[in-house]
Amino acid sequence: MPDQLIRATAADDSIRAVGVITTRLTEEARQRHQLSYVTTAALGRTMAAGLLLVSNMKQPQSRINIRVKGNGPLGGILVDAGLDGTVRGYVDQPSVELPPNLKGKLDVGGAVGQQGYLYVVRDLGYGYPYSSTVELVSGEIAEDITHYLAVSEQTPSALVLGVFVGEQGVTAAGGVLIQVLPKAAQDEALVETLEARISALSGFTPLLQQGKTLPDILDQLLGDMGLTILPQTQLVRFHCRCSFERVLGALKILGEAELQDMIEKDNGAEATCHFCGEVYQATGDQLAQLILDLQSEVSL
Ligand code: ZN
Secondary structure (H helix, E strand, C coil): CCCEEEEEEECCCCEEEEEEECHHHHHHHHHHHCCCHHHHHHHHHHHHHHHHHHCCCCCCCCEEEEEEEECCCCCEEEEEEECCCEEEEEECCCCCCCCCCCCCCCCHHHHHCCCEEEEEEEECCCCCCEEEEEECCCCCCHHHHHHHHHHHCCCCEEEEEEEEEECCEEEEEEEEEEEECHHHCCCHHHHHHHHHHHHHCCCCHHHHHCCCCHHHHHHHHHHHHCCEECCCCEECEECCCCCHHHHHHHHHHCCHHHHHHHHHHHCEEEEECCCCCCEEEEEHHHHHHHHHHHHHHHHC
16 A cells, blocks of 8 residues: 555544555665664654644645654654655664563664653744744653644644564554544543544554555544545655755855865765765765855855
């Protein structure tokens, strides 16, 4: 099944639900960054969360950045997801591996760390992004995001995220976000029912592995509450906006002396994109051209 996102409503529009399958894009991230098992799960969960969170923004250019900075050995996670269905991201220490946790699962909380912060930046595309920060709850990502939504956005939410990674790579990944909209947010029984249903799921990836589709999973969660699945299925993918032109732009900022130094020492420069691992090579001639550009700008 291709990576995709579907939206739904329930309970007379008091509930908004989004489901996403991210198996392929998580596998692409794993290969691009040579992620370990536990860092695949950590980044995969955060990428799925990014796509779920950005899905309810309105402006077409909307993007969301999620930064997780805990005290665990993984360092930090950064994910950038767009309403257009693109997502990219990386972890600081991709090769960190930990033994399974007490539940026998990948120890994402141990790798991220239980202490630290979750930063979320929402950008509507107008150049005035707004951000908020909450403390981490467990480092397991889904709990931390749910806490953020409750505290920063006053939206009671139930969220499940999952990544299954084995010797074959990532074979199932994605998640479901169910939110109680403001008009029903005081309905504590409703909020508790949703939380109970999400926790009663045996996880997200087992459902995918049983052959369930996103509509099946939403139906299992909300089928008796007037579920309406919106007709558009959106395809989602790993995509980075880096390009050789952007790399040249970044090199130019280093300035004439630094560029001259690179030409003399290496006759070129190599730059790796943090977000996607793409390696760019600039030749000595291209660096020399940047110097000429800089000089002509100065003389203007
Ligand atoms: Zn890139």
